[in-house]
Amino acid sequence: MMKRGICLCIILLSFKNLTAQSAKIDTEKLLEYYETQRYADAATYLQSIYPGDTQDIKALSQIAYCNMMAGKLPDAEKSYLKINTIQPNNLPTLFSLASINSRRGNVSNAKTFLQQIIQLDSLNFSAYKQLAAYAETSESRLNYLKKANTLNATDPDVAYDLSITYSGLKQYQPAYDVLKTAIAADTENFTLQQALLPVANQLTKYPEVIETGEKLLKNHADVNVMNDVGQAYFYVKDYQKCIMLYKMLEDMGVQNEGTLYFMALSYRELKDYNNAALYAQKTIDEAISDHTNLYYAALAGIYEAQNQYNEAVTAYKRGLTFGTSNIIYYRLGLLYDLNLKQPKNAVTYYQLYLKNNPDQNKEKEQIAYAKGRIPVLK
Known part of the structure; x- marks a missing residue:
């Protein structure tokens, strides 16, 4: 409150140093506007006193400031640009212009004003x-x-x-x-x-990580801190504490490939091989994206476009190791059918496609084609 009062006093004192027009200013009214943060009203009041073509920098500065605080950024920018023309290279004015342009998303202009500032003040x-x-x-x-x-x-x-x-x-x-x-x-x-x-x-400043991290965890159980501290415990071979922290993350549902991997290694070091194997598998599962098979399907499609059919088959089958995929089954059926001329394999993948419950509405044409090709190829 004291700082605010000082600021208001400075603002009001600046009006006393204005030109002869200052006699018309009702400082009590302005004080009320500032105290209640009615900056738009303050700007309107000041504009009613000073003519639109005023060259008075102090008056323009107060009007610009009030408009800026009121969120009337175009009006504020107009006044600050006018000040910059009358009195170029004024740092407060340039900072205000940079701020206004930043708030309006005009990064280029904001950077320009800031670069002008460092040219004037390195x-x-x-x-x-x-x-x-x-x-x-x-x-x-x-x-x-x-x-x-x-x-x-x-x-x-x-x-x-x-x-x-x-x-x-x-x-x-x-x-x-x-x-x-x-x-x-x-x-x-x-x-x-x-x-x-x-x-x-x-x-590798692991003791420092543990000391600092434990203090932070007493303040707040942040998951990122737990992650960092858990790693440090692993590297100082305190595997139980590493597991304890990462088990907490798992219970919170925020485990990741890295935390599961360190848990697997920690259990291995403790010769708890059952849990080590369990968390090694969890690590693998976490590392595999739900869309990995689609990525392989995309790669195979690229090979097909280049008539590299054997490479396409390899990519499609690699994708299937990450889970079943209607797209891959159907594409392999087409590949064996139309390009590689292997009807037996084509039938196998058309049948796998149909058994994998393709969407009856979205894949109506593919379903019909696969059903039609199977008896022909047999």
């Missing part, structure tokens, strides 16, 4: 931080974040984003160093500590 942390969000490549994003981090190494948002970018490029040591610096400045920042865990795992 050490402007905020501009680099915002430009990183608009970077089109990992390299340019990295460069902007590195510059921002150099200017303010303790900013948590930049440290987090920079560490994620470093990790994406598999540069784990710089990612770790950036996070450690920011965490040292804010030891209770759980977001940064959580971001540190997968990086520390990559650097």
Whole structure:
């Protein structure tokens, strides 16, 4: 409340320094508008006092600010552009224009204004931080974040984003160093500590992952933290704790191929071979997509288009190892029937297609064709 009051006082004091028109301003009314956040009313009131062609920068700034706060972005931009023409290269104005264009989704214009800012002020942390969000490549994003981090190494948002970018490029040591610096400045920042865990795992700092992760888990049982800590326990050969954490994830229904794999290995190390085999099979099942057979069908279709029929047969049959598929049965029937001239095999796959309950409405033509071809081929 104190900060808000100070801001309102500054705004109102600025009106006292305006031109002769300031005598017409009802500061009490403006104060009420600001306190109740009726910014649209404040903008309308100010516009009723100043002429539309005013060149008064302070007046234009207040009108622009009120319109921006009211969400009337086109009106705000119009005023800020006018200010920029009267008084070019003003950093607050450029930042406001960048913000307005960002909110309207005009990334190109937002970037242009931010780049103007760093041309005027090559050490402007905020501009680099915002430009990183608009970077089109990992390299340019990295460069902007590195510059921002150099200017303010303790900013948590930049440290987090920079560490994620470093990790994406598999540069784990710089990612770790950036996070450690920011965490040292804010030891209770759980977001940064959580971001540190997968990086520390990559650097084999397993005791640190366990110590930090266990503290985080006391605050909140986050599944990502459990995943990272479970890995660390595996690598320090505390297989029971690894299994305990990953069993919790499984009970929550958020297991994945990796957690199941570590469970299989942990059970194996504990010589619990029954559970090791069980989780090895679960790992395989988790790794296989429900659509894998369709992917093989697509590959086989490509081979068919190139008249590589034997390769197509191999791909189709590989797809069937991941589950039954009407599409593959039917396509194999056609392939053996029309291209490879193997009627016995064609009949086999047409029959498998029909036995697999194809959709009577959607596959009416295919069903009719398969039924018609079987007696002919026999």
